[in-house]
Amino acid sequence: MKKPNMAATAVIVFIFGILVPAVLLWVVTFGMDESREYKEDGIKVSCTVIGTSVTGSSSRPxxxxxxxxxxxxxxDCIANGKVMMGQKIEGYVMPDDPKNVYCPPDMALKMVFYALSAAAFVGGGAVLFKGLKDLRKYNILIKNGVPCKAQLTSWYEKNGIKEIQLRVFRRNGEEQIVSVQAIKGTPIVGEYYDIIMSEDDAGKITAALNDERLGM
Incomplete structure (x- = not known):
């Protein structure tokens, strides 16, 4: 049984739970949206797309x-989205720069960025929750766990992770099936495997594999 790698968990949480959402929100708020300045100081105009303006390796409608x-x-049109020939769009021009029209990003595009930011934040939170849960389980087993053998009753594999079910016995002799994860090897139904198990005063069982055949 290995101690959960909380350093790796912290890195993942920082990247996906904090950094990625922050970058996406910055893009929406500052990098993508110059609307505030244009709406406050610019003149609203109705435009028709008539072609493409090419400057070096870049092009604009x-x-x-x-x-x-x-x-x-x-x-030239500064468009935060795809436009088509003949399409009518609304934009803003600054009084001192009539040759550049700014078209604010479509709300649907902003919502995509908000959704991605929320998904990254939730994903980071889920990783943190699992890491803390695994650490709590590890601490319980280190403090109160006892080594024993348990018989494998069934198993299945999902997303590359083997979930195995083991038959254990409570302190009062009652049988219970617990589920743990195997990280290597091929589980064999009916075989006995080494585990570490703890039972609290409420009868809750906490268990983890401690067998080299399936990963410790």
């Missing part, structure tokens, strides 16, 4: 819009 003075102006 080319749009045409009518200025408040009634003049038709062709401009």
């Amino acid at each position: 080319k749009v045409k819009y009518k200025s408040p003075e009634g003049e038709w102006i062709e401009a």
Whole structure:
């Protein structure tokens, strides 16, 4: 039985539970969305996509819009999303820069980033919860666990992890089936394996494999 690697758990939680959500939220709030400045100081215009403007290795949609003075102006479009020829879109231009139209990102695109951020946060939390749960189990078994043998009654494999069911006996002699994970080898139904088991005053069983054949 190995002690859970909380250092590795902490790294995973930091990356997926904190860093990734923070980066995604920053992209949505600051990197993707310049709307605040344009909406406060810019002029709202209705544009039509008329082509593509190529500068070096990058390209932007080319749009045409009518200025408040009634003049038709062709401009490059800073679009946070895919646009098509002939598509009508709304954007903003700064009074001192009429040749660039800024189109705010679609709310659906923002929601995708918010959803990814939430999923990463929840995933990091799940990893942390499992790590703390495994550490608590380890501490219980180190403090109160006793070595014994248990007979394997069944097993199955899911996502590369072998879940095995073992027959154990409580202090009062009652039989109980417990489930533990094996990290290597092929479990054999009917075979006896070494485990460490603890039973608290409420009768709750905590157990873990301690057998080299299936991983300790």
